[in-house]
Amino acid sequence: MSDGDEIGLREASDLLGLHYMTVYRYVRTGRLPARRVGGGWLVRRSDLEALAPTPAAPTERGRRGRPRHELRVGRLVNTLLAGDEAGAWTVIHEALASGATARAIDIELIGAAMREVGERWAAGAASVADEHRASAIAHRLIGRAGAHVSRRGRHRGRIMLGAPAGEMHSLPSALLADVLRAEGFEVHDLGANVPTEAFVAFVAGLDPVWAVGVVVTTKPPARALVPLVRELRRRATVPVVVGGAAAIGVALPLPAGVSVSQSTEEAAALLLRGDGRRALMPSGGGTL
Ligand code: B12
Structure with a gap:
C-alpha cells in the first residue's frame, strides 16, 4: 500500500525530468530505493530529492518554476551517472536547439554536471567506476557538441x-x-x-x-x-x-x-x- 509519499516511476521520471528507463535503471542498480508492488515499483518523493543536483546559476524557468538550466544540469548528472549516453546527449541536444553557446554547453552545462558528479563521488553517492564512466561519456558529449559550436572558415590563430x-x-x-x-x-x-x-x-x-x-x-x-x-x-x-x-x-x-x-x-x-x-x-x- 502506498503511504502518500510514494509515487510510481512514471511520475518520478517526470519530476526528475528524466527518461522513464533512466529512473528504472536507478531502481534496478539500487541508486533509488523502491518497493515492488504488483507489476510496478513505488519510490519515495523524499528519496528523489537526494538525486537532485546542487543549484546552478539561474536562467530561464522551467514548467515547475525551477530554473531550466538547473533542471538540465540535474538531468545531465543523472544520465551521466546512470551511464545513459543517449539520454545525456538529449539534454545537450535540447540546449543546442535552444541556442546555447559553446560556453553555455561546455562550461555551464557539462562542466557543472561533472563538478556535481565529483560532489556525489566525494559524498560516497557515486563509485569510482560511475565517475570514470561519466567522464568517458562527457568526453564524447564534448566531441559531439563541438561539431555544432565550432566556427568554420579561416582561423584567427x-x-x-x-x-x-x-x-x-x-x-x-x-x-x-x-x-x-x-x-x-x-x-x-x-x-x-x-x-x-x-x-x-x-x-x-x-x-x-x-x-x-x-x-x-x-x-x-x-x-x-x-x-x-x-x-x-x-x-x-x-x-x-x-x-x-x-x-x-x-x-x-x-x-x-x-x-x-x-x-x-x-x-x-x-x-x-x-x-x-x-x-x-x-x-x-x-x-x-
Ligand atoms: C572526472 C574526474 C576525475 C577523472 C578525470 C577524467 C578525465 N578524463 O578528465 C579521474 C578519475 C581520472 C580523476 C582522477 C583523480 N581525481 Co578527480 N575529479 C574528477 C571530477 C569529478 C570532474 C573533473 C572535471 O572535469 N570537472 C569539470 C571542470 C569544468 O572543472 P574545472 O576544474 O572547474 O575546469 C574548468 C577550469 O579548470 C577552467 N580553467 C580555468 N583556468 C584554466 C586555464 C586553462 C589553461 C585551461 C585549459 C582551463 C582553465 O577550465 C575548465 C572549464 O571550465 C572532479 C570534480 C570537480 N569538482 O571538478 C574530481 C576532482 C577534481 N578529482 C579529485 C581527486 C582527488 C582526484 C584524484 C587524486 C583521485 C585519486 N585518489 O586518485 C585523481 C587525480 C590524479 C592526478 N594526479 O591528477 C578532487 C580534487 C581535490 C583537490 N583537492 O584537488 C576532485 C575535485 C573531486 C572531489 N570532489 O574531491 N578525477
Whole structure:
C-alpha cells in the first residue's frame, strides 16, 4: 500500500525530468530505493530529492518554476551517472536547439554536471567506476557538441592546451578548447599527463602559436608544472596562461610572461588576447 509519499516511476521520471528507463535503471542498480508492488515499483518523493543536483546559476524557468538550466544540469548528472549516453546527449541536444553557446554547453552545462558528479563521488553517492564512466561519456558529449559550436572558415590563430605530467584531469582543457574554437581559434588539446619534453617540442614545432594554456586541477599542482612552463618560455617564446582549479589563489614560482588565471573566464580572455604578459597574482607570486 502506498503511504502518500510514494509515487510510481512514471511520475518520478517526470519530476526528475528524466527518461522513464533512466529512473528504472536507478531502481534496478539500487541508486533509488523502491518497493515492488504488483507489476510496478513505488519510490519515495523524499528519496528523489537526494538525486537532485546542487543549484546552478539561474536562467530561464522551467514548467515547475525551477530554473531550466538547473533542471538540465540535474538531468545531465543523472544520465551521466546512470551511464545513459543517449539520454545525456538529449539534454545537450535540447540546449543546442535552444541556442546555447559553446560556453553555455561546455562550461555551464557539462562542466557543472561533472563538478556535481565529483560532489556525489566525494559524498560516497557515486563509485569510482560511475565517475570514470561519466567522464568517458562527457568526453564524447564534448566531441559531439563541438561539431555544432565550432566556427568554420579561416582561423584567427593557434592555441595549445594541455596538462603537465602527473595531472590526470583532461576534461577541463577539452571544455575550454571548444569555447576557444567557437571564438575562431584552431585549438590543439594535448589532454592530461603530457610529458614535459613532448609538450615543449610540440609547441616549438607548431610555430606560430598564439598562446599556450596549461591547466592543473588536482591540489597541490603537479610538480611538473613549473619546469614545463619554464621550458615553454625558454624554448618557445609564446604567451603562457596557467589556470585551473589547482592554480586558484596559489603562489607559483613562474617566469615572466606567464599569466595565472583565477577563473575559466579569465583564462579564456587571456588566451584569446594572447598577450599573457600581465602578472595577475595579487600576492605577487605570479611572476619571478
Ligand atoms: C572526472 C574526474 C576525475 C577523472 C578525470 C577524467 C578525465 N578524463 O578528465 C579521474 C578519475 C581520472 C580523476 C582522477 C583523480 N581525481 Co578527480 N575529479 C574528477 C571530477 C569529478 C570532474 C573533473 C572535471 O572535469 N570537472 C569539470 C571542470 C569544468 O572543472 P574545472 O576544474 O572547474 O575546469 C574548468 C577550469 O579548470 C577552467 N580553467 C580555468 N583556468 C584554466 C586555464 C586553462 C589553461 C585551461 C585549459 C582551463 C582553465 O577550465 C575548465 C572549464 O571550465 C572532479 C570534480 C570537480 N569538482 O571538478 C574530481 C576532482 C577534481 N578529482 C579529485 C581527486 C582527488 C582526484 C584524484 C587524486 C583521485 C585519486 N585518489 O586518485 C585523481 C587525480 C590524479 C592526478 N594526479 O591528477 C578532487 C580534487 C581535490 C583537490 N583537492 O584537488 C576532485 C575535485 C573531486 C572531489 N570532489 O574531491 N578525477
